[in-house]
Amino acid sequence: MKLLMLCREPRLYSCQRLQQAAASGGHQMDIFDPNRCLLKLSVNPPHFQLYYQANRNADPILLDKYDAVLPRFGTSSTKMGCAVLQHFAAQRIYCLNHANAFALARDKWQSLQLLLQNGIPVPSSFLSGCEFTAENAVRTATKSAVQNNVEQAESSLILKTLSGSQGIGVMLTEKPQSAVSLLETLTQAQISVLLQDFIAEADGADIRCFVIGEQVVATMQRKGQSGEFRANCHRGGVTEKIQLTQQEKQIAINATKAIGLDVAGVDLIRSKQGVLVLEVNASPGLEMIEKTSGIDIATQMISFIERKVTESVNIL
Known part of the structure; x- marks a missing residue:
């Protein structure tokens, strides 16, 4: 098979291991940065094409067809990476994680909603609108934690930005005043954030x-x-x-x-x-x-x- 991995950092352990495993199975695997792709749609006949520019000084090349695509791009590439995935899926090329599911997983709140909708247990979580006061959001979240008999519920809450990975964007506030101040700051900066029970045990x-x-x-x-x-x-x-x-x-x-x-x-x-x-x-x-x-x-x-x-x- 001819495989394509979408990744900005080919030297990462995961990329190297997957490329080695593919080679051991007799497959060829290219690793391309989705942010260096140019997608083309044409109507007569309906056609999907993809050009790749290896660096700023390189001429774009038209990529051949692949048998399967592996998405391994980070949060900074989610939008373009998912567009590239959808481009391949439209050609009935198998993608190891489809664009819609990939994008959904990157949104912490929407994924929690869908998990609970399917009967999968998640921590008590809260998402407030920009006109809902931070003080009331924190008070409501803290009151809920007490009702759920969560340890240290009187003071500690977790705040998470809706996107982020490797622990970035996850904050512990040990006092309600700190949670209010942080939530106000993030809301003012137009950064969406959810509140969640801190599981001390x-x-x-x-x-x-x-x-x-x-x-x-x-x-x-x-x-x-x-x-x-x-x-x-x-x-x-x-x-x-x-x-x-x-x-x-x-x-x-x-x-x-x-x-x-x-x-x-x-x-x-x-x-x-x-x-x-x-x-x-x-x-x-x-x-x-x-x-x-x-x-x-x-x-x-x-x-x-x-x-x-x-x-x-x-x-x-």
Whole structure:
């Protein structure tokens, strides 16, 4: 097969591992930055074309057709990356995570709404309009946390920007006054943010599940450094192996399906209310979870693509 990965940083561990796994399977994989693409639509006959400019001084080249596309772009490339994905999907080329699902996963609030709509447990969360006062938003969120018997509910709340990754845009406020001040500042800057219960009993730990299709292929527990509530590895968190219950695995699979993804990193947290889904990541990193679990996730992803492409060919 001829594969295309959409990624701005080809040197990243995940990109290198997937390219190696593709080569081991006898496939060619190109890695292109979606922000360097030019999309063309023509009407007679209906036609989709894509040009790529490797650098500012290079002449654009018309790309050949690919058998499948792997999206691995970051939040700064979401809009153009999804446009490129849709361009390929319109040509009936298989995309490992479709544009609509990818964009949905990047919006923390809309993805939480859809998860709860599908019966998947999430932390109590609040999103206020720009004319709803920050003081009332924080008071309502804090009152709800007390009613839910959340530890330290009288003071602590999590604030999250609607887009962001690797722990960026996630803030812990230990006093209501701090939450009000921060929410007012972000609202004034026209940055949308949600409020969420702080799950103190998790002790700075969460669980990353790597889902491919309808299977959890690898897991790890992440724990933040002393004094750090975020468990993300990019924030200095440490990882270890962990065994999940069948119920926890099923929740991760259901969350992936609810968002409409084929591959996802699902973050879970164990609370007094049971296991909750914090987030569903459409482009989960491979490095720490492969090294922690000892599982070759990259090869499993390529094998999944092989099956999907074969199925699509048989259908056609």
